[in-house]
Amino acid sequence: MSEQNPALELRHVNKSFGPVHANKDISLSVNRSSIHGIVGENGAGKSTLMSIVYGFYQADSGEILINGVPCQIDNPQSSIEAGIGMVHQHFMLVDTFTVLENIILGIEGGACLSKGLAAAREELIRLEKEYSLEVNVDAIVGDLPVGLRQRVEILKALYREAEILILDEPTGVLTPQEADHLFRILDTLRKQGKTVILITHKLREIMAITDNVSVMRRGEMVAHAKTSETTRDALAEMMVGRSVLLRVAKSPAKPGETLLSLRDLTYVDADNVPRLKKIDLDLKAGEILGIAGVSGNGQSELLEILGGMRTPTSGSIRYKGRELVGSKAFSARNLRKIGIGHVPEDRHRAGLVLSFSANECTILGYHDNPEYNRGLRLDRDAMVRNCETYIEKYDIRPPDAYLLASDFSGGNQQKLVLAREMEQSPDVLLVGQPTRGVDIGAIEFIHKQLIQMRDAGKAILVVSVEIDEVMSIADRIAVMFDGEIVGEVSAEEATETRLGLMMAGVRESTTPEMA
The missing domain is CATH 3.40.50.300 (P-loop containing nucleotide triphosphate hydrolases)
Structure with a gap:
């Protein structure tokens, strides 16, 4: 031509x-x-x-x-x-x-x-x-x-x-x-x-x-x-502008005890539409469990329930053997206190206050920690030092702890939220769309951080609509369709075709030839 x-x-x-x-x-x-x-x-x-x-x-x-x-x-x-x-x-x-x-x-x-x-x-x-x-x-x-x-x-x-x-x-x-x-x-x-x-x-x-x-x-x-x-x-x-590793280099997972266990978890929304239907899942220490699926099939509701932002209609959520549903611990604030961190899917709606500075946003949810809280007043110097540490480690640009969250790009806003949650070293980390809006170089860094947390014995649940991302970082993959888990496979057994069929609603048990 x-x-x-x-x-x-x-x-x-x-x-x-x-x-x-x-x-x-x-x-x-x-x-x-x-x-x-x-x-x-x-x-x-x-x-x-x-x-x-x-x-x-x-x-x-x-x-x-x-x-x-x-x-x-x-x-x-x-x-x-x-x-x-x-x-x-x-x-x-x-x-x-x-x-x-x-x-x-x-x-x-x-x-x-x-x-x-x-x-x-x-x-x-x-x-x-x-x-x-x-x-x-x-x-x-x-x-x-x-x-x-x-x-x-x-x-x-x-x-x-x-x-x-x-x-x-x-x-x-x-x-x-x-x-x-x-x-x-x-x-x-x-x-x-x-x-x-x-x-x-x-x-x-x-x-x-x-x-x-x-x-x-x-x-x-x-x-x-x-x-x-x-x-x-x-x-x-x-x-x-530099060499980038497109796939995560990682050793095989070494799963330990079950930290989070869901049984028959069901959620019906205000319009009486069932969004989650009897979800059974186990998340173990030392592994990354990926949740795949086309957006709108219940992943958001699952993540928000586990993060304490919604209350399930019925079912059980056990953390380290302790039932959370119906307990005083079942709120976003208390779940963080007991060791469940949450990076929400929508950083603008649930992860940041855009009119706050970076140093204020990096203590959201943890502002009553003694290192920042001085009774009636917050320790601004400690907040700024904390934020500057995150900025350096996570390469947040521009490197300004006083800049409003609204003035950062979407990818750097995401790194502010990730830094805040990951640096608390929770035993369970819930991550929604970890690299949404993030530059390809930063994706490499974020994936490495998640693998390091896994190798330190943490349990990580990742929800992502990017099938390549799920296949790259997860050790096990569960697929959601219409509010249900339609199949689960190990990372070694996962193929794009196999996951794609499940994402379209074909149950794993009906596709033995794909095994």
């Missing part, structure tokens, strides 16, 4: 938000009928760049060319008119509308809605067949599984005659099997002459599906490569 007349070209694009130079002199060329990956750490400027292409932002300077012709993109409508469609990480669909209604929303076809619907139905059936995007056009979107909702977003873009399709972290909520099906769809789009831009932090996906890849670091475009001529390790090094 000639690169003289690419589908999309960016020339010297710059974008600043106040003092932050988010995109610095970016130039990019995307070949027609190809899949082009864009990778980079959190905050590298990938989403800002694509938001400029889609018209959410306007560049301060630079030029956008579509098929070799300069194009002024002032808003999403002008981007759509230029033949660009975007599938966002969080789908832009109306759950109570049908597939058909969602797709024609905003371009209904005139005053006579029935004619517009009939024409749209016919066109959608054609598009579904051409691009292998089968979905019931009369289904209510809110009733569809997440993989089909994503197809609806792609169909919506194609219906608007998109020739260039941008996908932002498209596999974040998919099982491995759903992700593989998406890749087949993208391959079909490529073969039919469409151009796809894939924004992802998952290097495995870049290697599996893209033709070319561009790497961004700290707002700059630092490398372009043919995917066939690079490697995951090389891309990781370009993203971070």
Whole structure:
């Protein structure tokens, strides 16, 4: 494919938000009928760049060319008119509308809605067949599984005659099997002459599906490569600026006594919807138990119950042989006191107070410890010294104990929470999405810290939607689907296919051939 007349070209694009130079002199060329990956750490400027292409932002300077012709993109409508469609990480669909209604929303076809619907139905059936995007056009979107909702977003873009399709972290909520099906769809789009831009932090996906890849670091475009001529390790090094260990080096676990035991744990929410259904789990000293599953299958409720943030409807939770349910110890504050630490999934809602300084956030939940508490007043000097120790050990940037939590990047906010909980050396550590929003270099560090805690005899429960992460650090893996544990395997026996089937609801006992 000639690169003289690419589908999309960016020339010297710059974008600043106040003092932050988010995109610095970016130039990019995307070949027609190809899949082009864009990778980079959190905050590298990938989403800002694509938001400029889609018209959410306007560049301060630079030029956008579509098929070799300069194009002024002032808003999403002008981007759509230029033949660009975007599938966002969080789908832009109306759950109570049908597939058909969602797709024609905003371009209904005139005053006579029935004619517009009939024409749209016919066109959608054609598009579904051409691009292998089968979905019931009369289904209510809110009733569809997440993989089909994503197809609806792609169909919506194609219906608007998109020739260039941008996908932002498209596999974040998919099982491995759903992700593989998406890749087949993208391959079909490529073969039919469409151009796809894939924004992802998952290097495995870049290697599996893209033709070319561009790497961004700290707002700059630092490398372009043919995917066939690079490697995951090389891309990781370009993203971070140094060599990165992508898989955790660890010795076999040496499990000890059972520290946390769940029996028939059940939780029914305020709308009378059962979120957990008779969960049985054991967590032992000296091991990491990973909980895998597509987001929304009960993992969040399980973690919040074990952290004392919710009360189970029924069932038993025993810690070192002591029943917690119904006891005075069953609160977030008291569980910490008896040795159960908790890194919540949502750091903004439950892990930090964004208007507090870093040194205040690093004692949250432990502020009555004697080292900080002086009766009526807190020892500010001790808080700052404590925070500075965490900042150095966990490489938190910028290294400012007085900076507000809201002024740190998402990855550095996560490191503040991890440092606070891990440095208390709890006997049981509950960790929700340990590396969400964390740069690839920091992921390596966090995983090493978790392994060190395990080797020190601690019991660690990790909930993550990243199947690669679970397979890398866990010693045992339990899979949740629709509020139940559908299977459990050792790390040695785990494969992506096996876990993916369970994540889709196929019980382990029904797949003996996968054993």
